[in-house]
Amino acid sequence: MRKFKLISILILVSGLMLAACDDWVLNTEEQVDVTEDEFLDDPAEIPFLITGVEAQFAFTWTRLGLIADLTADQLIFDDVMDLATFPTYRQIGSNFRGVGNQTVFTNNTVRNAYTPLNGWRLLADDLLERIDRIQEELDPDLYDQAEFVGNFYGALARYMIGFYFEDFACGENAGVGQPAQECIDEFGGPIERSAVIRAGDMAVNEILPRLAAAEAVAPSDYEVRVINTLRARMHLFLGNYGESYAAAQNGLEQGDEPFQSLHNVQAANEYFFAAGDGRIQVIPDYRFAEYIDEDPDEANRVLLRQAPESLVNVDEPRFQQDMYPTQASPMDFHTWQENHLMLAELAALHGQAGNAEELVNEVRDSHGIGPVAGGVTEEVIIEERDKELFLMGVRMFDLLRFGIWPEEVLGTEGFGASIAGQPVGAWRGIPIQNDERNDNPCIDNPDGEGC
């Protein structure tokens, strides 16, 4: 009888434990570093989400801008620099020369910009969806603020995805087997070759409606002018000169503050760690030092300083950029000077109204540099933009637009393998990475379902 009782008790206890297990395991303490999505459907959390979108703009732009300047010819990977060791920078700097199969490789530096860039786009879209979901609970001003941020940064992210990345190379020895300019002439610039735009339903047409929506609720005229400068830039790159002119006329005005990404030590300017005191992996092309040699006043806008001799493995000096000297240095995205130079270019080269020389000289004067001599030619526009937009991530488009993509990577013999005078690789934009190719069926089948 005693046995029976004990066994019965055991079975009973076990049964109770079984019933209690489910509750017991779920009754854990909340995590402190993450929260679930549903809790953010609260008007009090919207400012937190708005800030998140702004924060990711800074995180993304500094990385993408650096890669774009290295893809173009403003930055070079010169391995006489003691700490220039990342093969990923070497690959980008040489436009992926010698990488082999041009559609099967991964460059983590590129991926570290491309992936968060798309994540930022999702954040902006999520913000718009969320405020629509809880619109009735939201204060109208907060709603407008969120709508502006969601649309403006959503457009900005799409601009970066569409304009900077391409899905096949268009240079010598590229898969299409055509010389670069012929390829570009046939297939267009990177934006026309961007599989992501096709695949992700993020065609350029999505950018302009978002900018229009942002403009409608812009907090001030300054933001409207920023939007117009962005419109002008995109249309200029696409060759839509009339639209570009119309937008630039309403773009940033002389004296306007630049539109920048903001940084601090926890959301640092990437130039500090790749091209600054944190570590110098890439340095400005030597022509920028020559600009200053030719006209010392250029030192007011082309900010350089000599790199520490201890970090240079040859006797000749090397220069490092000083545009973004600290981790907290803000990074220009648009300036009124850029808007002026666009108007000057449109007037001088594309038949739009305006006094190109006056515009260029106003820009130069803002840095204490004397006026141009001999009128505004294409060469002047190219060089002025090269100097004025130094390390602003747009040189790549000028190389494409003006057909001046360099044939060689510049460099010097030095420590380790030399890259001096080597022909550049096939890419004329930033390659879409392997993970996008592997995981996005629309790359291979752009007309497929859902693409």
Added chain:
Amino acid sequence: MFKKIHLFSACLLAFCLLGFGGVQAQTGTLSGTVTDAGTGDELLGATVLITELERGAPTNLSGEYIVEDIPVGTYQVRFSYVGYRSQTVEIAISEGANTYNAELQADATGREEVIVTGIASRTSREISEVAVSRVDAAQFTENVSFQDLSQLIGGRVAGVGVQPSGGTVGSGVRFNMRAGGGLGGQGQPLVFIDGIRIDNSEVEGPGRGGQGVGTLSDLNMDEVESIDILKGPAAAALYGTSGSNGVVLITTKRGSALAEGGLSVNVRTTRGTSEFARQSQTEQFLSEQSVNDVFRTGLLEQYSINAQGGSEFIRFYTSYNQRFEEGILPRNYMDRQNFRANFDAFPREDLTLSVSAGFSQNEIALPDNDNNVIGYLGNVILAPGGDDGTFGFTAEEAINAIEDVSRQNRFLGSVQLQFRPIDNLELTAGVGYDGSSLRRDETIPPGFFVTGPGTQGQRYVLNRSNEQYTYDLNARYNYEITDGVTASSVIGTQLFERTLRSSFNQKRGFASAFISNIGAGDDFIDADENFLNNREAGIYFEQNFNFNNQYIFSIGGRQDFAAAVGEEAPSIFYPKASVAVRLDNILELPDYLDFLKLRAAYGETGQLPGFNDGAQRLWAGTNSAYGTGGIIDFLGNPEIEPERIRELEFGLEADLFGRLGLDMSYYRLWASDSIIDFREAPSSGVTNLVPFNVGGVEGHGVESTLSITAFESRDTSLDFDIAYAYQRAEVTDLGGAQPIFDGFSVQVFKEGIERSAFYLPVVRGALFNDDGVYIGPDVDEEASEIGSPFPNHTGSFAMNFRALRNLSVYALVDWAADLYIYNNTREFAIDFGNDREVAELNARFADLDPGTAEYMEVAEQLAFLNTSFPSNMVEEADWLKLREVSVSYNFTELINNSDLGNYVNSASLSVGGRNLFTTTKYSGLDPEVNFDGARSLIRGQDFLTMPPSRQFFFTVSLGF
């Protein structure tokens, strides 16, 4: 929550308090000796048990025993001793003194060894229905001092690979169990010590490359009595969720009863050195001398004292151990102290209380290595500055000035009660606790230039505390159904709770090299904290039948629940069934066949989704110059379920000629609903890997061990242990998804090929243009499978030779074949111009004319060394190592015949070495490396990773 804990505690208490009954009367005495039948040696600590009374006594130092107060009658008396076949005899006890001297035969094949076969099951190998591998740790630690589990287990168990993540002292340990579990998780087994599920994480942080501090390095191997390894679901089903990669059950030493409640004390010291043993592999670098010069000779010192003893009612084992071991890189050492106190109390015949307590204090200094500009190896291997000691990225004095020390205090404690309220019913309740606090301090002093902080100095402080509770409650009832048919029923529950807290702070800008408190830094760099509270619970049952020791059946199951973010806890049932057939008890077998058993087992376990995997979408805060904003941290899958892994195992065990033991197993496993972390196309905006239940893996393998006692006499014996294992696991289902690559896009999960295989386009040769000029490698257009980082074949050969009665020689050789490693170290050495072969080829090539045979030959060689194609750097890495050799002499007999014997009971001296010889096809420093630590899914990748060192040591041991 606390209410439930209190309720549970009350249950435990109830087991303690139930049924304190009376004591029986006594009338007779049985005494005698227990000796080795082969050598005549007295056996100390042998057990004499009067079966009917469930009472007995241990033998003393002279092998003598005495059992008093036995009622007059006839009894079955069982004489047993670890390592010997037990003997049961019928003895008639008459009033007064009775004598019986037992002679036990050595159990050469370990047939009678009691092993753990399930969560609440222990049985002998003779009747176990599943394959359980046992490492008799005490036997190995008697003469050799081991740094960690990997050294103690490595090479000794078929189908279990255990290796450190690198050659630095104190870094993590990686297990490869059979063909692996499913695709989810980190592929690591559960590790229990005395019933405590312990933390076997690897703690990382900034710097260090891929290597972190391994929490298993806190354990003192000298405290370990035995290690039982359940290698797969067939055996580990009752451990349920998370048991898919097997279970490692470590049992620490316990006291045994000595005559007159005596005390046995043993003191021991080990001293040794470690050195770089692979100079032959550094010739490949132009900076060969610089590479060799960076290594140093490391010292090893270990001191230990242990005492054990007790009586019939209480026994204890206690030990103190101090081990200081330097690595072969500067700034690498481990300074560890361990204290252990284990008690067993038998206050009543029906009650046993076992307490285990271990405390460790471990200080580990780890230099950065792997992918790191302040790593020693990177600075010399990627610095073609020559042999002048040039460091490539960071000055040597700057690296030497960095301090990076982790200090961990850890307490492992468990209390277990066994209560037998009625005949044949055994109730067991246990609570285990693993609590640790770790602090890591990394200080880069100002004045030295280091990438990142420059010359301003930097400090990083990490605090991590981890608490784990394991609660066990089970009941076992043994009964006889009919004559010769016995059964046992087990029911129980196991609960597990883990709370992990960590925080760090990082600052730069220190003005003085002498003041480095974090508050003295000017620039705040980063700070954060993490918190995790996780629970798992399981209810299990098991029903066993034994038909005349001929047929043994077992069925069981476990229902598991786990904490997770989401509305429902993952819940899953895991069944098991097994059978063993003792053919030697059924059939008339030839005389030379002493024992023959067939067994088959089926079991299921699972792999839990990650704690957050079931979340719809999780948000985190990010700091920025705009303020703190919300970002999507993780996109999960609310539909996610635990992965299920099924295993079917067949085995054959046989003893032949009384000297030869054979144990063979074949297993096949199927993982379904494997949790695949899908990488969404980045354009989707999803930045994390999203878990889905779509994967499947099939694996199979063979394990065999052969134990041979070639000869044995009083003075001489020779034993061999030979192990071989084959394994292969293939991904069978990815739900139609694209192949999933590792971070470096060289390894893949892809349907139809081996798990984590290297999958790349292969270089076929050189391409030439019409003028005969080399224009680059000729490469396959499609990627193909090159090989697997998991060796398909592994094995070992161990020899134990005893001569002159007291001289023992032990040697262990282990090997692996069909193994591939991605030599990223060489890839970078080539890229940095430091590869001797490539430099020589380039120099030759420059002087050759296109179109000539030599030009084409050199071009061909250069094509196969082109680093743009990682397939060129995937190498065969089969290896064979003389893993361990020890020579020991036991002076006990000599001492006992001298006056010294009045003061010293035993003495021995051992000398030995580890990693004494390596032969391998791999061109890198060592084939047993992985640059990404002990936990990541990246396998078989060498990137400036520290090779294991060669070690020599001697040990002196004295017993009192």
